[in-house]
Amino acid sequence: MTSEDQQPIPDESTVTRGVVPDKPALEGLEAKWGKVWEDEQLYAFSASQVDSREAVFSIDTPPPTVSGHLHPGHVFSYTHTDLVARYQRMRGKKVFYPMGWDDNGLPTERRVQNFYGVRCDPTLPYDPDFQPPAKPDPKHQISISRRNFVELCVKLTRIDEKTFQDLWRSVGLSVDWNQLYSTISPESQRIAQLAFLRNLARGEAYMQDAPTLWDVTFQTAVAQAELEARDYPGSYHRLDFHRTDGSGDVAIETTRPELLAACCALIAHPDDERYQHLFGTTVTTPLYGVEIPVLAHPAAEMDKGAGIAMCCTFGDLTDVAWWRELQLPTRTIIGRDGRLLAETPDWIVNKDAYAQIAGKTVFSARKLVVEALQASGEMEGDPTPTQRKANFYEKGDKPLEIIGTRQWYITNGGRDQELREQLLERGRELAWVPEHMRHRYENWVEGLNGDWLVSRQRFFGVPFPVWYPLDADGEPDYDHPITPAEDQLPVDPASQTPEGYQESQRGVGGGFVADPDIMDTWATSSLSPQIVTGWERDADLFAKTFPMDFAPEAHDIIRTWVFSRIVRAHLENHVLPWKRAAISGFVTDPDRKKMSKSKGNTVVPTEIIDQFGADAVRWRAAMARPGMDSPFDKAQMKVGRRLAMKVLNASKFVLGFGEGGAITDVTEPVDLAMLSQLHEVIAEATKAFEEYNYTAALEAAEQFFWTFCDDYLELVKERAYDSDGSDAAGATSARTALRLALDVLLRLFAPFLPFVTEEVWSWWQTGSVHTTMWPLPEELPSAGDTELMADVSAALIELRGVKSTHKVPMRTPILSATITAEPSVITHLKQAEQDLGTSRRPPGSSPSSRPLRPRAQRS
RNA sequence: GGGCGGUUGGCGCAGUGGUAGCGCGCUUCGUUCACACCGAAGAGGUCGCGGGUUCGAAACCCGCAUCGCCCACCA
Numbered sequence: 001m002t003s004e005d006q007q008p009i010p011d012e013s014t015v016t017r018g019v020v021p022d023k024p025a026l027e028g029l030e031a032k033w034g035k036v037w038e039d040e041q042l043y044a045f046s047a048s049q050v051d052s053r054e055a056v057f058s059i060d061t062p063p064p065t066v067s068g069h070l071h072p073g074h075v076f077s078y079t080h081t082d083l084v085a086r087y088q089r090m091r092g093k094k095v096f097y098p099m100g101w102d103d104n105g106l107p108t109e110r111r112v113q114n115f116y117g118v119r120c121d122p123t124l125p126y127d128p129d130f131q132p133p134a135k136p137d138p139k140h141q142i143s144i145s146r147r148n149f150v151e152l153c154v155k156l157t158r159i160d161e162k163t164f165q166d167l168w169r170s171v172g173l174s175v176d177w178n179q180l181y182s183t184i185s186p187e188s189q190r191i192a193q194l195a196f197l198r199n200l201a202r203g204e205a206y207m208q209d210a211p212t213l214w215d216v217t218f219q220t221a222v223a224q225a226e227l228e229a230r231d232y233p234g235s236y237h238r239l240d241f242h243r244t245d246g247s248g249d250v251a252i253e254t255t256r257p258e259l260l261a262a263c264c265a266l267i268a269h270p271d272d273e274r275y276q277h278l279f280g281t282t283v284t285t286p287l288y289g290v291e292i293p294v295l296a297h298p299a300a301e302m303d304k305g306a307g308i309a310m311c312c313t314f315g316d317l318t319d320v321a322w323w324r325e326l327q328l329p330t331r332t333i334i335g336r337d338g339r340l341l342a343e344t345p346d347w348i349v350n351k352d353a354y355a356q357i358a359g360k361t362v363f364s365a366r367k368l369v370v371e372a373l374q375a376s377g378e379m380e381g382d383p384t385p386t387q388r389k390a391n392f393y394e395k396g397d398k399p400l401e402i403i404g405t406r407q408w409y410i411t412n413g414g415r416d417q418e419l420r421e422q423l424l425e426r427g428r429e430l431a432w433v434p435e436h437m438r439h440r441y442e443n444w445v446e447g448l449n450g451d452w453l454v455s456r457q458r459f460f461g462v463p464f465p466v467w468y469p470l471d472a473d474g475e476p477d478y479d480h481p482i483t484p485a486e487d488q489l490p491v492d493p494a495s496q497t498p499e500g501y502q503e504s505q506r507g508v509g510g511g512f513v514a515d516p517d518i519m520d521t522w523a524t525s526s527l528s529p530q531i532v533t534g535w536e537r538d539a540d541l542f543a544k545t546f547p548m549d550f551a552p553e554a555h556d557i558i559r560t561w562v563f564s565r566i567v568r569a570h571l572e573n574h575v576l577p578w579k580r581a582a583i584s585g586f587v588t589d590p591d592r593k594k595m596s597k598s599k600g601n602t603v604v605p606t607e608i609i610d611q612f613g614a615d616a617v618r619w620r621a622a623m624a625r626p627g628m629d630s631p632f633d634k635a636q637m638k639v640g641r642r643l644a645m646k647v648l649n650a651s652k653f654v655l656g657f658g659e660g661g662a663i664t665d666v667t668e669p670v671d672l673a674m675l676s677q678l679h680e681v682i683a684e685a686t687k688a689f690e691e692y693n694y695t696a697a698l699e700a701a702e703q704f705f706w707t708f709c710d711d712y713l714e715l716v717k718e719r720a721y722d723s724d725g726s727d728a729a730g731a732t733s734a735r736t737a738l739r740l741a742l743d744v745l746l747r748l749f750a751p752f753l754p755f756v757t758e759e760v761w762s763w764w765q766t767g768s769v770h771t772t773m774w775p776l777p778e779e780l781p782s783a784g785d786t787e788l789m790a791d792v793s794a795a796l797i798e799l800r801g802v803k804s805t806h807k808v809p810m811r812t813p814i815l816s817a818t819i820t821a822e823p824s825v826i827t828h829l830k831q832a833e834q835d836l837g838t839s840r841r842p843p844g845s846s847p848s849s850r851p852l853r854p855r856a857q858r859s
Numbered sequence: 860g861g862g863c864g865g866u867u868g869g870c871g872c873a874g875u876g877g878u879a880g881c882g883c884g885c886u887u888c889g890u891u892c893a894c895a896c897c898g899a900a901g902a903g904g905u906c907g908c909g910g911g912u913u914c915g916a917a918a919c920c921c922g923c924a925u926c927g928c929c930c931a932c933c934a
Contacts, residue, residue, distance in 0.1 A: 026896085229932075236934085254934055267934090301934080309934035316933045390933055399933085439863050443930045447861095555928075590870090592927075612896095623872085623882095627864085629927075633871070635883060638896075645896055653893035699873080703881085713893085797900085804900035807888050 017762045020655050024648035026613045026641070029755040030170050036758075042768055043089075043174045045096045047541040057093035058545040059085055060529050060578055061175070062553050062561055063100030063183060065521075066160040067111035072632055073554065075171055075605045077584035079621035081552040082173045083694040084582070086751035089174065090774035096545045098179030098532040101164065103157040104461045105183075105521030106218060107395065111160075112153050112460075118142045120149035120459045146459050153460040157184070167605055172614050172754045174770065181531055183524045184461070189490035191531050192524040193465040195572055196410075196454075197483055204411045204571050205454075207478055211313070211320045212453060214403040215393040216338025216362075220457040221407050222393045222400065223520060224414075224449060225560045232390035232399060235383035236305065239373060241266060241283040244291060250283055251380060253305035255388060257373065258366040259312040261288050261345070261354055264328040268308040270296035275308055286378035287369070289349035295326055314402035317449065334401050336457075340365050362401070406478065408455040408464060408517070412567045414448035426566050431580040433692045434627040437555060444559040452567070454523040461518030465491050467498040474509040482512060526564035529577040548578040555583045555627065582692060585629040592631055603632060615753040616640035622752050625695045643702065644756045647749060650709050651742055651760040657720040660736025666781065668719075668730055669788055669831040671737035674712045676784030678704060678741055682777045685748055694751070701748040708741060711793040715835045730834075744775045791828040795819060795836060 015036055037043065050056055061081060064074060089095045113119055117136025121143040130148045144152075161182070168175065181188060199205035212221040237257045240249040252266060263285050268275035278294040285292060299318055300309055311322045313331045322328065331347055333340050342359040344351050353372065357365040373379035390399040413420030424445050432438040455464065465484055468476035482498040484491045493514035497503045505511030529548050534541035547569070553561055562581055569577035609617055612634075619640030624630035666672055681704045688696035720738060722731035743765075750757040750769045761769035799817060803810055819829060829836065 024893090229930095232933080234933075252934070256933080305934040307934090311934085318934075388933055389931095434864090436863060437929095440929050443862060447930055558929080586928090588927095625872095628872095629865095631871070633883085636871070639882065641896060642894095645894070649894035649897095651893085656893070696873090699881090709894090710898085717893095800899055801901090804888060809889055810899060811890085811892090 015762075017766075018764065020652050020763045024652055024759070026615070026644055026648070026756065029759050030172065030609070030614045033755050033758045034169050034172070037174075037768070037770075038169075038177070040768070041178075042770060043095070043097065043176050044178055045094060045176045047538070047544050050094050050544050053544050055094050056096055056544050057085070057088040057550065058096035058533065058548040058578075059098075060532065060548045060551045060565075061097065061099055062551075062557070063102040063181075063525055063528060064164060065107050066101045066103045066157050066164055067108040069602070070164065070167055070605055071587070072603050072605055072608065073584075073587035075167075075609075075617060076587055076621035076624055076630070077552065077554055078168065078173055079171060079618050080582065080584050080624075080626065080694065081550075082171075082175075082618075083622055083751045084550060084552075084689075084692065085174050086754065086770060087689045087694070087697075087774065089770065090747065090750065090772065092773065095174070095176075096179070096532075096548075097175045098181060099165075099168065099173070099175040099177065100180065100525075100528060100532070101157070101161050101182040102521060102525050103153075103161065103182050103184050104518075104524060106220070106456065106458055107521070108153050108157060109149075109458060109460050110218075110395070112149070112156050113141060114138060115156055116152055118144050118149065118152065120144065120146055122146045122459065124148075150460055154184075157182070167609075170606070170609055170614055172618065174754070179532060181528075183521065183528075186490055187537070188524055188527075188531050189462045191527050191535065191537075192462045192519060193489045193491065194486055194536060195527055195530065195568060196519070196523070197465060197486065197489075198572060199410055200481075200483065202571070205408060206411075207406060207408050207481075209406040210404060211323070211402045212405050212407055213391065213393075213400045214336065214405065215396045215398070216334075216336070216401055217396050217398050218393070218458070219336050221405055221453055221455065222396075223453045223522070225452075225522070225563070226394050227391045227400070228394040229389045230392050232388055233385065234388045234390075235385050237370065237373070237383050238306070238380040239286055239310075240378045240380065241285060241292075241310075243278075244282045244284060250278060250294070250308065251306055252308050252310050254310055254315075255386065256312070256315050256366070257369045257379075258340070258357065258362055259315050259333070260285055260310070260369060261290075261340075261348060261357070262312040262314075262331045262333040263290065263292060263310045264313055264331050265292050265311045265322065265326065266294045266308055267297050267300050267311050267322055267326075268294070269300040269302050270298060272296075272300070272302050272307055278308075284349075287350060287353040287372055287376065289353075290347055291349075295322075297322055297326060313404070316402070320402060330404060332404055334362065334403060336403065336405075338362060338398065338401060405457075407453050408519075409451040410454050410523070410567070411571070412448060412452040412563075413445060414450040414452070420445060420448065423563075423566060423570060426570055426576055430566075430576055430578075433580060433582040434625075437558065437581070437583045437627060440555065440558045441562060444563060452564070454520050455517040456520050457516070458518050461521065462490075462524050463492055463494065463518050464515040465489060465493060466515040467493050467501075467512045468515065470507070470509055470511050470513055472509050474507070476513050481515075522560055522564050525561065526568045529565060529569060530572070535573075546577075547573070547575050550580050550582065551578040552582045552584065554586065556586075558583070580692075583627045585624060585627050587624075587632050588629050590631050590633060592629070608634070608637060612637040612641045613644060613755070615644040615756050618752055618754075619643055619698070622694050622698045626692060643705075644753055646705070646709060647746075647753060647756050647760060650705075650713065651746070651763070653713065653717075654738045654742045655764055657717075657731075657735045657738060660734075660739045661732045663736065663740065663781070665729075665732045665736045666740070668716075668733040668737075668835075669785065670712075670716065670792060670835055671733045672781055672784030673786060673788035673792075674708070674784070675737055675740060675780045676782050677786045677789050678708075678744055679777045679780040679782045680786065682744065682748070682775045682780070686774070686777075689751075697748075698752050701745065701752075705745055705749075707789075707793060708745070711796050712789065713738075715792060715796060715832065719835055740780065744779065747772060747775045785828065785831075787824075788828040788831060791821075791825045792832045792836070794825075795821075795829055795832075799836075 085095050085097045116132035119141040124145040126145045126147040215222055234255040236253045238251050238253050240251055242249055279296050282291050282293050311319050314320050335341055340357050340360050344354045348354045357368050413423045427441045467482040501512050533546040565577045616637050620636050681700050684700040685697040716734040719730045720734035746757045757769050
């Protein structure tokens with residue numbers, strides 16, 4: 001399970017500098033340079049070494065859920081962030097780049113349950129000697145105490161976190177590992193509780209007993225942001241309600257006949273002529289004989305079902321709205337475990353009818369109710385199958401129920417138009433990469449239907465720092481919660497006693513009781529900007545890093561992470577948490593289907609890194625533009641690997657010609673032309689990076705690099721060798737130009753290929769390429785004629801074409817060649833005539849006399 | 860149903876008014892002297908469809924089709 005000791009880390013002494021190896025290789029570069037960077041603390045951030053906020057580039061990295069599996073999409077997305085981090089670092093910014101693990105919450109609990117074959121039963125006592133079974137039996141989970149359960153959560157997340165960190169290191173993320181945080185750490189808990197208490201004091205956090213979306217498997221409330229609408233097969237059932245005055249029946253259609261016992265009204269649209277005569281009258285429900293009113297409400301749709309609906313507490317969110325607005329009675333029949341209440345509710349008239357379904361699951365109750373209706377003749381015809389959408393908890397596999405429960409909420413604009421407007425304005429204020437992703441944010445904010453439900457009825461997470469006083473009867477007074485002082489945080493109200501009470505008063509009339517719930521994971525991870533920047537902990541760090549510069553994420557969490565962090569920062573700090581959000585696309589399988597474990601089409605990131613090297617994988621990631629989905633294709637990794645290899649080999653070749661001179665020694669027109677081209681490439685790549693278009697920056701550098709290798713290097717190598725010593729000035733010009741170009745190219749590639757560029761840098765430079773300055777166009781001459789290089793390249797391709805058509809080796813010398821071209825081209829070629837002439841000529845040449853047209857360079 | 864994005868050679872993509880590009884794949888050839896985890900050359904496209912604007916449209920405008928994603932949709 002763990003990946004400890006997977007890769008042998010070379011001894012420090014194996015890292016030699018200033019030596020060009022005979023046979024450069026990519027293998028081992030990740031481990032070698034990863035260790036050097038760690039030992040030298042290359043990416044460490046220190047606020048004390050920073051003068052001002054402007055000198056810093058701070059990044060709010062999404063904390064991955066460590067209970068999950070990392071797939072290539074994560075690798076791509078986190079690499080995109082690293083590209084920006086490395087670029088900003090080379091631009092001279094002090095990069096604040098922490099990493100975090102989201103290790104609290106339901107996903108972790110679920111993983112622990114499955115991994116160890118256990119389940120939490122808070123009523124059990126702690127067993128200090130408990131050992132999880134060696135072979136977990138998923139069918140028979142062992143019940144353990146809450147403390148034992150939390151201990152296992154901590155144990156397993158430690159293991160998972162090591163695996164994650166190893167992967168991020170091997171992919172070369174330049175994070176400052178000293179800043180590592182986790183959402184379950186005491187400090188994160190303190191921040192989460194502190195922010196909650198501040199919300200509470202300002203009235204932004206409140207408790208409410210209200211219908212909530214409820215997952216019956218995990219037995220917890222869930223928030224709107226965690227919903228997922230899925231196709232769910234259902235059937236329409238046409239049921240007859242009986243008019244109380246005995247004048248006949250009213251038929252309604254429902255897909256949830258098992259909720260009939262929870263029915264509290266029939267509702268039709270006020271303008272619906274068919275039902276005008278019924279409004280204000282009553283009917284009795286089939287089977288149960290409960291008398292209910294027929295009411296009018298505009299949310300009823302005339303063309304849906306029978307046009308008149310039964311309102312139950314609660315079948316869906318429309319029921320909730322009707323219940324609230326028409327002030328209907330609460331007739332809950334589904335319990336927290338998803339079963340119908342065992343005891344017959346008091347509003348039921350025909351108790352025997354209910355007894356048949358008492359304690360049953362929703363699924364079997366439905367079957368029984370339908371059978372009973374058919375037997376009583378109160379159902380018309382057979383059920384009609386239909387495909388409908390039902391809301392699921394995104395990590396659950398049963399449809400959500402709606403159950404009245406007491407929960408904590410944080411305002412998010414879902415019930416307050418003014419706050420909603422402010423949050424929409426924050427979205428407009430934020431810079432989005434790519435721009436069009438802001439629409440998703442707006443869609444989401446505009447579609448909110450309630451405040452943010454943050455409490456979860458689970459065990460592993462941040463507890464609410466709240467107790468409630470008990471009255472003489474032992475009933476909690478929820479309106480007067482007891483809170484700890486801020487300097488006491490973090491607190492665990494289940495084991496700590498509130499000020500002014502004795503532990504012996506816990507649960508006793510006149511005493512106190514702890515809030516039993518924990519916060520949703522997002523309620524903590526929404527505070528990641530505050531957690532990492534030292535809010536209410538380190539004023540200096542906070543001043544120099546907050547609000548942050550950059551927040552990368554995937555487009556599926558705009559509604560959760562992006563939004564929730566904007567909410568928290570807006571409420572707490574009255575600013576955006578960061579200036580810019582960058583959204584990465586997904587990595588799909590080759591058929592453009594989302595990768596998923598169940599489809600068996602996932603790729604394990606460590607495998608592709610082992611196979612192709614981290615630089616190759618990063619190259620592939622960089623080729624996916626921000627926000628664009630990208631199909632996974634191993635063949636593409638080979639291209640990145642080839643580039644990394646080429647960097648090694650071409651660098652070795654260039655350095656093999658020996659030292660050049662000063663920049664003023666570059667005198668040959670071809671050399672000046674090449675450098676001027678590179679001058680333009682720097683400008684282009686820099687402009688692209690400034691726009692966060694790392695793909696365009698890479699393409700510019702890469703296109704130049706291949707032409708540089710194929711054409712320029714081939715062209716000048718004879719002159720650079722100067723094997724007969726006849727042209728010292730020309731050789732110096734070439735060697736100087738070659739080294740200048742290599743110096744710039746390594747820096748242009750450094751954000752993308754951190755390992756191979758660092759390796760080559762170490763052959764002939766001091767320090768790390770990653771802490772040198774990003775190249776500036778002014779470093780290179782711009783006076784050269786950039787068209788000259790293009791024309792010479794075209795001539796070279798033409799000459800190679802002759803050899804290729806004559807099927808002779810490329811090394812075959814050309815004895816003579818006549819080139820026909822436009823005068824301007826000829827002028828250019830004459831300036832490179834000597835270099836072209838040293839290209840070898842084919843025997844008995846029949847040289848090309850085709851008109852030469854400059855052609856597009858290869859990229 | 861609302862929103863957003865895509866549609867360019869077999870595949871993946873670039874190209875925001877002026878003679879269709881790149882990579883992979885494919886074909887052919889080459890390779891002891893930087894690179895076989897290689898090099899060179901080549902074949903391959905009426906730019907989804909229909910209108911419009913323009914001297915000129917892959918690009919701009921309108922409509923349609925289609926794929927994908929986000930949101931809404933539980934009677």
